[in-house]
Amino acid sequence: MSKNVSHNCVMINGEHVASRRGLLGQTMLAAVCGATGWAGYSTTKAAGSPQAEAPEVPTTPEEALQKLLEGNRRFAEGKSIASNRDIDRVREVAKEQKPFAAFLGCADSRVPIEIVFDQGFGDIFVTRIAGNVASSENIGSLEFGTQILGAKVLYVLGHTECAAVSATMKGTDVPGQISGLFQHIRPAVKAAKGDLNKAILENVRNQAILLAEASPVISKMVQRKELIVAGGIYDLATGTVTPVSV
Numbered sequence: 249m250s251k252n253v254s255h256n257c258v259m260i261n262g263e264h265v266a267s268r269r270g271l272l273g274q275t276m277l278a279a280v281c282g283a284t285g286w287a288g289y290s291t292t293k294a295a296g297s298p299q300a301e302a303p304e305v306p307t308t309p310e311e312a313l314q315k316l317l318e319g320n321r322r323f324a325e326g327k328s329i330a331s332n333r334d335i336d337r338v339r340e341v342a343k344e345q346k347p348f349a350a351f352l353g354c355a356d357s358r359v360p361i362e363i364v365f366d367q368g369f370g371d372i373f374v375t376r377i378a379g380n381v382a383s384s385e386n387i388g389s390l391e392f393g394t395q396i397l398g399a400k401v402l403y404v405l406g407h408t409e410c411a412a413v414s415a416t417m418k419g420t421d422v423p424g425q426i427s428g429l430f431q432h433i434r435p436a437v438k439a440a441k442g443d444l445n446k447a448i449l450e451n452v453r454n455q456a457i458l459l460a461e462a463s464p465v466i467s468k469m470v471q472r473k474e475l476i477v478a479g480g481i482y483d484l485a486t487g488t489v490t491p492v493s494v
């Protein structure tokens with residue numbers, strides 16, 4: 249944990265965390281961990297006042313991440329407000345979309361991201377693929393969602409009991425082109441040494457780092473403090489999202 253911008257730290261779900269492997273560039277880290285952003289955010293959250301709630305339309309990456317986390321908290325507590333899901337909102341965003349967050353999530357039917365984060369039409373730009381892997385097509389989509397549409401958070405969401413990670417770990421024969429996913433997940437499986445939960449966590453971390461580093465579009469946005477790359481794991485049994493340090 250560190251608030252010193254010179255350290256390898258990134259902000260994940262509202263907390264400063266150490267970048268274990270130090271893979272992110274120092275310039276990017278300084279942008280992500282800048283004192284003007286997260287220190288203020290943490291102080292605001294610590295106060296715990298109702299006024300600390302994220303604004304309806306986030307104007308900063310910090311506000312955007314806060315809005316997501318508040319949405320998941322509502323959902324997991326059974327207090328979803330399900331705003332922006334009526335026909336008026338459909339009409340409102342028909343001509344233009346300005347999502348405040350972009351996602352790389354798993355295709356699993358039990359992880360509908362708009363519902364998990366209590367958002368509606370036009371709020372979040374979502375790409376989903378089994379194993380939440382950052383293929384070149386996904387990266388292109390997410391570059392569109394961030395640079396062109398203006399999403400301020402790029403969130404990689406894994407989940408417990410992920411079949412794609414589990415299948416990669418088992419290494420058994422699978423039909424068709426399913427095994428095409430495995431190449432993206434193998435580094436996480438290798439690092440996890442047989443622990444599925446650890447493999448799921450490592451996979452989220454790997455994909456987030458890949459997005460932050462492999463895409464010049466995304467890395468430049470992070471450097472300019474226009475975007476935060478974050479990650480978490482959704483628990484199928486509880487509905488809660490737990491942060492993953494990237």
Ligand SMILES: [Zn+2]
Pocket residue numbers: 354355356378379380407409410411412413
């Ligand atoms: Zn999955």
